[in-house]
Amino acid sequence: MRLAVIPGDGIGPEVVAEGLKVLGEVAHDVETTHYDLGAARWQRTGELLPDTVLDELRQHDAILLGAIGDPSVPAGILERGLLLKLRFELDHHVNLRPAKLYDGVTSPLANPGPIDMLCIREGTEGPYTGNGGVLRRDTPHEVATEVSINTAFGAERVVRYAFERAVARPRKHLTLVHKTNVLTFAGSLWSRTVEEVATEFPEVTVAYQHVDAASMFFVTDPGRYDVIVTDNLFGDIVTDIAAAVTGGIGLAASGNLDASGTNPSMFEPVHGSAPDIAGQGKADPTATVLSVGLLLDHLGRTEQARKVNAAVAFDLSTRDAAQPIRTSDVGDRLAALASG
């Protein structure tokens, strides 16, 4: 396996180190190449994602990313020029975000019940394309627009992926989350796409919910969801709610997939670079390790993925919540469990 590693900023390098530690225990054929991308490189050289680096990244089977971002960089620069650029250039149209409440993990909900959902967020369209503009900037007559772009091509491929995942799960249930009563053009496209693809998956039951209602039910009744499919922006929001109710972003893993396999997929913890705790060895690497699990699963290494996930599930069920996290201790424990 040729793995490109982008440790990134803040706690990124720390959590990635533990992810690789665990990966090394279950997969003995991993060749890693590290890429220095993120705030530090931008500060030093003004470079975000040079074309040569992008070309090299394309030569890999997968990418593992830590976290990108630093307060010293103006908002938007790294997000647009690096993180989103990677997603768009590598056609990461499926943004995969499982949210499972593991045994032993404390939910902020009083009665969470079992939660095990798979959020599938579109990754290359919606209001994320940079489309829009500004007129009469800095005057009282300024107009700023943001355009959400939705295509049949783009919706169909992510909806199809969602159905494929849903049909392989015990509950076989899929919920489309959108705002069809207000965003009628995009909403209609998404609804029709789900209806059409549904005919190919008669075993899957399908529901629809407006994003505002779903955001509420993610809090009051998250157990009702199985697979969720939604657009880029709604997905950004609801997956963070899903992460919150299942124990926080310290545990939230994600995959940015080119489901066609043309480009390498990229796996990253949902959390940011957390500069306030960087370098102190107290970041929780669990989300990164779970992202490694998604990576292995995506590459068809089902048994290796199972080992990693089982290690995390066991470790979480036996963790002492009173004990502060030590990044490398968690990694050591997970590595030992995964290798066993």
Next chain:
Amino acid sequence: MRLAVIPGDGIGPEVVAEGLKVLGEVAHDVETTHYDLGAARWQRTGELLPDTVLDELRQHDAILLGAIGDPSVPAGILERGLLLKLRFELDHHVNLRPAKLYDGVTSPLANPGPIDMLCIREGTEGPYTGNGGVLRRDTPHEVATEVSINTAFGAERVVRYAFERAVARPRKHLTLVHKTNVLTFAGSLWSRTVEEVATEFPEVTVAYQHVDAASMFFVTDPGRYDVIVTDNLFGDIVTDIAAAVTGGIGLAASGNLDASGTNPSMFEPVHGSAPDIAGQGKADPTATVLSVGLLLDHLGRTEQARKVNAAVAFDLSTRDAAQPIRTSDVGDRLAALASG
């Protein structure tokens, strides 16, 4: 006070009746005119909001609305043709949604702590303007767009209103919620607007949060918020999370304000028409009564508003959660408390 009443669909008429019951106890000069708008009228006549009705509505000091919506009407028709039409025609640029965890109310959160936030959502711009379109509909090459429109004029007036509310509250704290790292055109306009208006309110401390992070913190740490200002779509989502953590939409009140006073403002519970329980006398009218409180406050009837809110607070603190809600009993209790 000349009050236009739109009972609407489903449980709308039931909860509005209780709202008026309570209003009648504290304000003895209310002249009401009922308007038959909603699903039934549309089914009967095809009319949504005739111009003559709109003209009549304009002659009032305020509007009280129950709920609009019925499964027999295709999604979007009533929302766009009636509810949003009212907001746009009457220039309801401030969508006011308080979220307070009252004593005696059970939050779905294990440790909610005190929650008392005032969400201020823009009401006439963003992706709610109907701007957008579709190309090559029903072909594999379909493209559907939604355009979020943001103006300096529109952002400034709602941001100013938010600062005015913030400065009048004990904590004097305001949080802008947006997604400036991705929606850079609109995000920049909103950020600059907040910065500019902030100079006029030096006592108010200002924070910024991305909508995804805010959605998470609304669940994990809602007590940190005081006043929130955000755009139309983000506001739709985060106010439902705020409602969820403070006991649900059964308690969530809202005001659609023309803060300039040119047009009557409209007050409505956030919940929908709940056709499944309509006509059974078991809908909770509390959100409608709290909306009446917002109405009185908006009309400068501070003492009457105080009575209504105190009645609700007392009633909630003494409600027996095991006892099923009886719509008219709740109204009777609140009316008696408010009149006392």
